[in-house]
């Protein structure tokens with residue numbers, strides 16, 4: 001009994017000593033440093049606690065070490081630099097494209113079929129080619145608009161749309177941006193497969209470039225095969241730019257695959273810069289493929305173009321098609337007059 005009483009007394013003594021030590025140490029520790037995993041603190045308090053340190057880290061129960069970082073001042077300045085650069089380039093691309101195309105339209109007007117429409121239609125793109133194009137094009141447009149909202153929405157759309165509506169469209173836009181990347185990649189791969197063989201540079205391209213593609217002067221029609229040099233530039237910009245956007249996009253969706261934080265930040269910057277550059281090119285492409293050139297849209301609409309249009313813009317391709325099939329439409333069926 002005596003033994004037990006002595007043991008209890010010594011245990012209580014140790015507990016008492018520890019409590020006193022804890023009580024006296026705790027305030028000092030609290031005053032000097034903040035423990036973000038135990039205390040609810042404001043961002044200001046965390047910044048104060050940095051005291052010239054490089055970062056404040058917490059504790060997590062998942063394997064991702066990166067997520068332990070709570071405050072790292074370098075990230076805030078990185079975000080400012082990144083956002084500033086991407087915003088500037090995006091505005092430059094969109095405004096630049098509108099100004100350049102507006103000036104082009106004022107100088108050159110709509111590019112017409114000089115010989116007039118023949119009324120004979122020839123098959124330019126099969127349904128597989130058109131499916132690949134519209135899958136890629138439709139998803140790119142969704143990605144571009146939702147991406148534009150991510151970059152410029154808060155400064156340019158929020159003020160006139162108001163918080164409620166802006167928050168709704170941004171939430172849906174972010175979800176769309178994350179998911180529509182997949183059909184875009186599929187469209188990109190399909191377009192690459194169906195068109196790569198027609199986009200290899202050749203001698204004819206030099207002449208096409210030397211004559212400014214015939215875009216600058218009425219009545220000038222440099223020869224071209226299925227795709228001219230300008231279209232090859234678009235094809236390779238879309239292929240390489242699209243691949244860069246896809247890779248960096250997937251890295252941002254799955255940061256655990258991205259390597260270090262510096263790698264992730266680099267991917268984020270590349271994504272923004274390539275998106276801005278490609279948008280400039282695509283705005284010009286959409287203009288030429290629709291209102292800018294008479295007869296062009298049909299190629300991707302119905303798949304058939306007017307024979308005179310084809311002879312003026314892709315004379316060597318028409319020769320090839322007629323030579324191969326003995327008929328104008330290249331499909332093995334006779335070309336037919338348009339209704």
Ligand code: HEM
Pocket residue numbers: 124133136137138140141191227230231232234235238282285286289290296297298299300
């Ligand atoms: C409303 C939007 C668009 C329209 C009206 C349009 C129209 C066209 C047309 C008419 C052609 C065939 C030109 C020819 O017969 O020679 C074409 C080709 C092509 N389009 Fe589009 N397009 C659009 C959006 C896009 C987008 C967003 C992309 C890429 C992300 C794209 C990529 C391509 C490529 C790579 C080609 C083949 C190369 C070339 O002709 O430049 N298009 N498009």
